[in-house]
Amino acid sequence: MKTGLSFLMAAKQCEMADLRQLQQTSALVQVTSRMIHELQRERGLSNLFLGSRGERFGEALQNQRATSDATALELRTAFDGLETGAGRHDNGARLFSRIAYVLHGLGALPGLRSGIQALEWTPTTATAAYVQLIAGLLAVVCEAADTASDPTISRLLVALFNFMQGKEFAGQERATGAAMFAGGVTGHDAQQRLLHLIDSQERCLQVFTDFASHDTRSLWRECQRASALADLERMRRLLGTASVGGPLNTQFSQVWFDCCSQRMDEMRLVENQMTRELLDRCASQLATAARELEQLQALELRLHTPGANADADPDPRLLEQFFQGALPAASVPPSQPVGSQLERSVLEMVQAQAQRLQSMADELDTVRASLNERKVIERAKGLLMAHRQLNEEAAHKAMRQMAMSQNKRLVDVAEAVLAMRDVLAAGAP
Amino acid sequence: MKTGLSFLMAAKQCEMADLRQLQQTSALVQVTSRMIHELQRERGLSNLFLGSRGERFGEALQNQRATSDATALELRTAFDGLETGAGRHDNGARLFSRIAYVLHGLGALPGLRSGIQALEWTPTTATAAYVQLIAGLLAVVCEAADTASDPTISRLLVALFNFMQGKEFAGQERATGAAMFAGGVTGHDAQQRLLHLIDSQERCLQVFTDFASHDTRSLWRECQRASALADLERMRRLLGTASVGGPLNTQFSQVWFDCCSQRMDEMRLVENQMTRELLDRCASQLATAARELEQLQALELRLHTPGANADADPDPRLLEQFFQGALPAASVPPSQPVGSQLERSVLEMVQAQAQRLQSMADELDTVRASLNERKVIERAKGLLMAHRQLNEEAAHKAMRQMAMSQNKRLVDVAEAVLAMRDVLAAGAP
Numbered sequence: 001m002k003t004g005l006s007f008l009m010a011a012k013q014c015e016m017a018d019l020r021q022l023q024q025t026s027a028l029v030q031v032t033s034r035m036i037h038e039l040q041r042e043r044g045l046s047n048l049f050l051g052s053r054g055e056r057f058g059e060a061l062q063n064q065r066a067t068s069d070a071t072a073l074e075l076r077t078a079f080d081g082l083e084t085g086a087g088r089h090d091n092g093a094r095l096f097s098r099i100a101y102v103l104h105g106l107g108a109l110p111g112l113r114s115g116i117q118a119l120e121w122t123p124t125t126a127t128a129a130y131v132q133l134i135a136g137l138l139a140v141v142c143e144a145a146d147t148a149s150d151p152t153i154s155r156l157l158v159a160l161f162n163f164m165q166g167k168e169f170a171g172q173e174r175a176t177g178a179a180m181f182a183g184g185v186t187g188h189d190a191q192q193r194l195l196h197l198i199d200s201q202e203r204c205l206q207v208f209t210d211f212a213s214h215d216t217r218s219l220w221r222e223c224q225r226a227s228a229l230a231d232l233e234r235m236r237r238l239l240g241t242a243s244v245g246g247p248l249n250t251q252f253s254q255v256w257f258d259c260c261s262q263r264m265d266e267m268r269l270v271e272n273q274m275t276r277e278l279l280d281r282c283a284s285q286l287a288t289a290a291r292e293l294e295q296l297q298a299l300e301l302r303l304h305t306p307g308a309n310a311d312a313d314p315d316p317r318l319l320e321q322f323f324q325g326a327l328p329a330a331s332v333p334p335s336q337p338v339g340s341q342l343e344r345s346v347l348e349m350v351q352a353q354a355q356r357l358q359s360m361a362d363e364l365d366t367v368r369a370s371l372n373e374r375k376v377i378e379r380a381k382g383l384l385m386a387h388r389q390l391n392e393e394a395a396h397k398a399m400r401q402m403a404m405s406q407n408k409r410l411v412d413v414a415e416a417v418l419a420m421r422d423v424l425a426a427g428a429p
Numbered sequence: 430m431k432t433g434l435s436f437l438m439a440a441k442q443c444e445m446a447d448l449r450q451l452q453q454t455s456a457l458v459q460v461t462s463r464m465i466h467e468l469q470r471e472r473g474l475s476n477l478f479l480g481s482r483g484e485r486f487g488e489a490l491q492n493q494r495a496t497s498d499a500t501a502l503e504l505r506t507a508f509d510g511l512e513t514g515a516g517r518h519d520n521g522a523r524l525f526s527r528i529a530y531v532l533h534g535l536g537a538l539p540g541l542r543s544g545i546q547a548l549e550w551t552p553t554t555a556t557a558a559y560v561q562l563i564a565g566l567l568a569v570v571c572e573a574a575d576t577a578s579d580p581t582i583s584r585l586l587v588a589l590f591n592f593m594q595g596k597e598f599a600g601q602e603r604a605t606g607a608a609m610f611a612g613g614v615t616g617h618d619a620q621q622r623l624l625h626l627i628d629s630q631e632r633c634l635q636v637f638t639d640f641a642s643h644d645t646r647s648l649w650r651e652c653q654r655a656s657a658l659a660d661l662e663r664m665r666r667l668l669g670t671a672s673v674g675g676p677l678n679t680q681f682s683q684v685w686f687d688c689c690s691q692r693m694d695e696m697r698l699v700e701n702q703m704t705r706e707l708l709d710r711c712a713s714q715l716a717t718a719a720r721e722l723e724q725l726q727a728l729e730l731r732l733h734t735p736g737a738n739a740d741a742d743p744d745p746r747l748l749e750q751f752f753q754g755a756l757p758a759a760s761v762p763p764s765q766p767v768g769s770q771l772e773r774s775v776l777e778m779v780q781a782q783a784q785r786l787q788s789m790a791d792e793l794d795t796v797r798a799s800l801n802e803r804k805v806i807e808r809a810k811g812l813l814m815a816h817r818q819l820n821e822e823a824a825h826k827a828m829r830q831m832a833m834s835q836n837k838r839l840v841d842v843a844e845a846v847l848a849m850r851d852v853l854a855a856g857a858p
Contacts, residue, residue: 001505002513004532007525010513014521076430084431084439092443094786096436101783103433104776108751129752136783322537323558347533354530354565 005300005346008353012293016286022153023282025144028078030275032144033164035075036137037268038068040171041261043130046116047123047175048253051182054119056253065113072106079103095143102140105133123179124190127172134168153281159212160274166204167267173197174260177239181253186242189391194239196393207374212274219273223266231259299345322347373411380414434729434775437782441722445715451582452711453511454573459704460500460507461573462593465566466697467497469600470690472559475545476552476604477682480611483548485682494542501535508532524572531569534562552608553619556601563597582710588641589703595633596696602626603689606668610682615671618820623668625822636803641703648702652695660688728774751776802840809843 042064048057079099084092112129115121121129142161176194180186209217235256242248377399384395403413471493477486508528513521541558544550550558571590605623609615638646664685671677806828813824832842 002509002532004529004536007508007513007529007532011522011525011529013514014525018522079436080431084436085442093440093447096440096443097782097786100433100436100440100779103431103436104751104779107433112752132752322533323541323561350529350533353526 004350005296005303008349009293009296009300011353012289012296016289016293019150019282019286019289023279023286024082026275026278026282028082029141029144029160029278030272031071031075031078032137032140033268033271033275035068035071036134036164036168037264038064038071039130039134039137040168040174040264042068043127043134043171044174044178044257044260046126046130047179048182048257050116050119050121050123050126051179051253052250054117056182068109072109076103076106091143095140098136098140098143102133102136105136109133123175123183127175127179130175131168131172134171138164138168150285153278153285155211156213156274156278156281159208159210159216160271160278162204162207162211163267163271163274166201166208167264167271169197169201169204170260170264170267173201174257174264177235177256177260178253180239181248181250181256184248184250186239186244186246186248188244191240191242191244192393193391194236196396198236199396203374213277216270216273216277220270223270229263231255232263235259296349299349303346322351376411376418377414380417383417433779434725434732437778438722438725438729440782441718441725445718445722448579448711448715448718452708452715455704455707455711457507457511458570458573458589458707459701460504461566461569462697462700462704464497464500464504465563465593465597466693467493467500468559468563468566469597469603469693471497472556472563472600473603473607473686473689475555475559476608477611477686479545479548479550479552479555480608480682481679483546485611497538501538505532505535520572524569527565527569527572531562531565534565538562552604552612556604556608559604560597560601563600567593567597579714582707582714584640585642585703585707585710588637588639588645589700589707591633591636591640592696592700592703595630595637596693596700598626598630598633599689599693599696602630603686603693606664606685606689607682609668610677610679610685613677613679615668615673615675615677617673620669620671620673621822622820623665625825627665628825642706645699645702645706649699652699658692660684661692664688725778728778732775751780805840805847806843809846812846 042061045057045061045064049061082096082099084096112121112126116126138161141164173194176190176197180190180194208220212220235252238248238252380399381392381395384390384398385392388395388398390398399410399413399417402408402416403410406413471490474486474490474493478490511525511528513525541550541555545555567590570593602623605619605626609619609623637649641649664681667681668677668685809828810821810824813819813827814821817824817827819827828839828842828846831837831845832839835842
């Protein structure tokens with residue numbers, strides 16, 4: 001029959017297989033985030049083009065479409081490189097469905113572009129279309145990340161994913177502002193949307209800050225110092241405080257687009273650093289796991305050498321020590337070395353591994369808890385939007401006001417909203 | 430290059446592989462829960478034996494040990510049947526480590542038993558040892574269950590796991606009460622412990638009730654009606670209200686053990702029903718997935734028949750519909766059937782799958798959220814126990830009092846406790 005030691009070795013080998021899979025996934029995340037970046041830029045330029053009623057930015061948009069297409073080809077090559085056999089990928093059922101969705105979205109891109117070229121789409125609807133495709137790409141990243149069972153790697157992935165989500169809000173901000181400046185007029189909805197996007201962005205970046213490594217946080221701080229942040233804030237103020245219906249200087253279109261784009265490009269650098277960190281972390285964990293596996297294999301070898309007497313029953317006093325972890329220290333007689341050195345080593349490794357698993361599980365729970373709060377809030381918002389005909393900003397604002405007036409956390413209000421799901425649904429038209 | 434359709438098929442195949450794995454895992458869960466049941470009985474009898482200073486229950490204990498050993502052999506055979514190759518099991522790294530721990534625990538059992546036979550263990554320390562081994566077995570169930578990505582199956586697993594945990598508290602209650610009656614005296618600690626175990630049991634059974642199927646809940650209600658619940662409650666009252674230091678009628682040992690055991694045996698029936706439900710659910714999900722895969726394969730076949738013109742660019746108007754999900758209904762012109770029937774079918778399947786994934790993810794989050802609350806509470810309790818030298822009951826009581834006096838939920842207090850982790854650690858001796 002298989003021994004505890006052989007299961008420990010099997011566990012270690014599974015851990016290594018998981019890490020290798022994550023390395024492959026990280027490469028996929030890298031090209032996916034580049035694809036997102038190019039589509040974000042294409043969205044911003046499309047809005048400048050649509051906002052100016054096709055009079056300006058046509059050439060820049062054409063160039064950007066070519067760049068997007070080149071990246072799409074790389075992305076499809078990366079998708080093709082995935083092993084799609086059943087059981088070849090831990091989270092295959094979900095990951096591959098997300099990829100199918102993205103491939104259809106990319107297939108629909110030419111239709112979207114010709115609609116934009118013919119000015120058949122408004123800035124709002126065009127933005128929504130790109131948002132949908134980019135959300136599909138972000139979902140690929142999210143599924144790819146969902147398999148990590150090591151908490152340090154989970155933390156990196158949570159930081160990365162929230163940063164990418166924050167960057168996407170920044171991209172939507174660029175697109176919304178671009179349409180406003182290019183159109184030369186302050187719309188109420190667009191203005192509210194802009195303020196909401198800035199707010200959402202900051203919430204994501206806060207989660208990023210909570211989970212990112214020290215180095216990444218430093219890089220992000222530096223980027224913000226070096227960037228055209230002052231320009232951006234001035235433009236934001238212009239857009240945010242302009243009176244509704246009043247004119248906006250169309251000359252600022254380019255300035256707005258440039259300072260937003262500079263920020264987005266800097267965000268790409270941070271993303272790159274995070275994917276590199278992820279790969280480094282995988283490599284170092286793999287090296288550790290390989291060393292541990294070697295130790296286990298060496299132990300097994302010694303158990304099977306003639307002198308080791310592996311078939312004899314192990315010393316019962318040694319085995320009894322297994323249970324002493326459960327007892328208050330005072331009730332355990334001072335332990336004398338019993339059993340062979342070899343037997344003690346195996347027992348120690350089993351116990352160390354059990355402890356390690358427990359603390360990993362605890363930390364993973366913490367990471368999941370903080371993610372879960374965000375998801376609950378998003379879901380409650382969605383419910384309010386669907387059943388109360390609110391837009392996203394209004395739904396968020398309504399929940400924030402409830403939280404303030406009831407002196408509760410936002411997540412508690414969100415849970416209360418979800419609990420009233422049936423009531424809300426019944427009241428819908 | 431691979432198409433969206435081929436990724437959809439790959440996703441479906443992964444889903445089927447996951448379900449087949451879960452079927453195998455369910456068989457493992459079944460034998461693990463039987464092992465737990467036998468060890469729980471052995472623990473109770475050991476306490477009767479120790480409580481009577483070895484004067485009674487010796488034969489029953491010997492018989493029970495033989496039964497436990499027979500089940501342990503079945504369990505080890507089930508472990509041996511697991512495919513341990515890397516990448517053969519979704520959660521292998523953790524599951525196999527837990528199994529290694531259990532195998533060592535089972536190996537240590539003879540040592541524990543001879544210590545009990547020689548009256549070297551007290552009822553308290555012997556209970557703690559069995560608790561440790563059973564906790565290891567419960568952890569195997571927990572890891573085996575952690576791979577489910579389908580929310581209906583997740584709910585079943587959550588119900589099952591909480592029921593098993595509740596049953597284990599019931600088993601600890603039996604063991605504690607058995608030692609009290611057999612010893613013939615009411616100890617303060619044992620009495621407090623008993624009350625706490627009843628409380629913990631009820632909390633687990635509440636979660637079980639929240640997540641179990643209608644049929645299982647009915648069965649559980651019936652069991653409780655049919656059982657010796659009145660006897661149990663009378664005995665509980667005796668133990669719970671006896672004055673500390675006062676005598677207990679040792680004659681009740683057998684009555685107590687029997688009515689507790691009847692309850693535990695009924696709980697086994699409920700467990701069995703749940704594992705059967707789990708297997709049924711896997712089978713029906715597998716059948717659905719197989720049908721869906723056939724549909725996808727039929728579509729692919731048609732795309733590759735000569736008349737289908739699969740290489741031609743799809744109708745752009747059809748593809749544009751991809752984006753119309755993102756738009757408010759009013760902004761979309763009434764959609765006319767565009768593209769071929771075939772192209773429409775593929776698009777519909779991609780979109781249906783994306784929606785299904787989203788609602789599954791939402792529901793999984795809800796399940797996880799409720800589990801997470803429980804974990805946070807357990808962890809905070811552990812922290813208080815470690816750093817404030819409290820036992821489990823006292824730690825739980827302290828948190829409950831904080832919650833009441835601050836008018837907060839228990840989980841909020843637990844989070845606050847965890848947030849003070851460093852402060853607590855600094856104050857420890």
